[in-house]
Amino acid sequence: MTDPPVDLDELNTKGVRRQLDDHIASALSSTGLVDVRPDGGNWWHLIPTGKVGAVRIGDLDVQVRPKTGIARLLFLLGYALDPGFRPEDVTAVAEPDLWPALAESLIRQAERALAPGVLQGYVSVDEALPLVRGRIRFADQFTRRPGMLLPIEVRYDEYAADIAENRILRTALRRMAAVPRLPARARARLTHLDGRLDGVQVLPARTPLPSWRPSRLNERYVAALRLAEIVLRYQSAEPGPGNLTIAAFVVNMAKVFEDFVTIALREALASYPGHTAGQYQDHLDTHRSIPIRPDVVHLINQRPVAVFDAKYKLEGPNSRYPNADAYQMLAYCTALDLATGWLVYAQGKAPSRRRVRHTGIDIVHHPLDLTRDPHLILADIDRVARNGLDSRMH
Known part of the structure; x- marks a missing residue:
């Protein structure tokens, strides 16, 4: 009898107990999706680690659901990789589990790309x-x-037909088809699409993806390629110990949120004078022995004019903003000689502005509601960027 799936929420701090063989527990731990702690005998305690995704090892299914929802997760991943990624690139079908949602999105985009014929x-x-x-x-x-x-x-x-676009697409279809226990219809459609690309090279695992550029000629492929690159970057399907197959799609949400905010701010600030630097390197002290690295700094004539830092916190919706983040931003503003610093959170209540005593420095805590429509999320980022510059330039 197959055990029921382990289904955890990203915010779950208690975890669940599950009876596992040692080699399965070891393989699950190696994916990093959950912390696997021994709990006596063959029992193990599985606790989310701050990552989200799904893992299948033999008959074991483990899923950690993102608080943003699966469709929004795929949008954040796609936009962080390429700001041309649109919300429509992800299927509108509400799938409760990550594997079917990812497979359905890839299938639909690949079918649209290949409908007029295989690109050559x-x-x-x-x-x-x-x-x-x-x-x-x-x-x-x-x-x-x-x-x-x-x-x-x-x-x-x-x-x-053996061009970069088709190699990326076919490799993603193969990778997706290797996931065990997909719905039979989804697997059949993946197999059919793979057959359409007969003669196209499948890229070996862990090799760099070939380069391609959006153009008039490959326009119908672009959405499918953006989704295919997500699959190839984050998903793996490999043989495990014995005859087990390990399929994993594991994402570090803190890193994804940081990347998303960085890219979105860079896009929002592109129309203003100056340039935007991610992971800006500077020092807190005059001896340059204490490094600082804000997530985003906008510069004009090589001088910082705005600073932003992304914070993906897993506290509950009623939690207060952590004090340590404000201390960190105060250090950034002091070192960069800025009057305002922006802390961008993945959740929280209304924005708040706090003046630091005996200084002219304001620290703004700005929450993004990642459950909103992606266009509204990007519009909110635009406002943060504009207000960040206005606080210094006007």
Whole structure:
């Protein structure tokens, strides 16, 4: 009999007890999704670690649900990778579990991309031929066939489907299809889409993705490629101990939120004079022995004019903003000679502004409601960026 899935909320601090074999407990721990603590005998205590996602190891299913919801999680991931990512790139179907939601989104975008036919382009081919085609690769000819006239090492361009866009898409479809116990219809659609890309190279695991750029020619592929890159960056499906298969999609939400806020602020500030730096490096003291690194600093003529720091906190909705964050921002404002610092949170009540005693420094705590429509979230970021600059420039 298969055990019921372990389904935890991101904010859960108590965890659950589950009976597991040692090798399964070890494999689960290696994914980092939950903290796996021994609890006597074959019992283990599973507690969320601040990461979200889903893991399947043999017959064991563990899911930690993001407080933002799955669709919003995929939007944050996509936008952090590429600010061209749109909310529509994620399926509107409300899936309760991550694997079906991710599979459905990828399938729908891939079907739209491939509906008019498989995209083709010019690719360079290296071959040994009995005649000259394209350009002779003299270095390879002398190295591999010294003193031989035939065959000839050549390189030529061929119009084919084995291009970067199709390699990324097919590899993501294969990776998704390797997830165990997907709905039968989803698996059949993945297999069909994979067959449409017959002859396209599947990228080996843990290899860099080939580069591509959005253009008029690949426009219909863009949404599918953005989602495919999420799958390839965060999902793995590998053999585990014995005959087990380990499928994992694990995301560090603090890092995702920091990346999202950084990219969104950079986009919002792009129309203003100056430039925006992420992970800005400076020092608190005159001897330059105490480093500081705010998440986002906007500079004009190489001088900081606004500072922002992203804070993904897991306290409950009624929790107060942590004092330590205000101390940190006070240090940033003092070192950068700024009158206002912005702390951007993933949750909280209304924005608040606090003046630090005996200084002219204000610290603003600004919560983002990540459950809102993504367009509204980005509009809120725009207001933060504008107000951040207005506090110094006007």
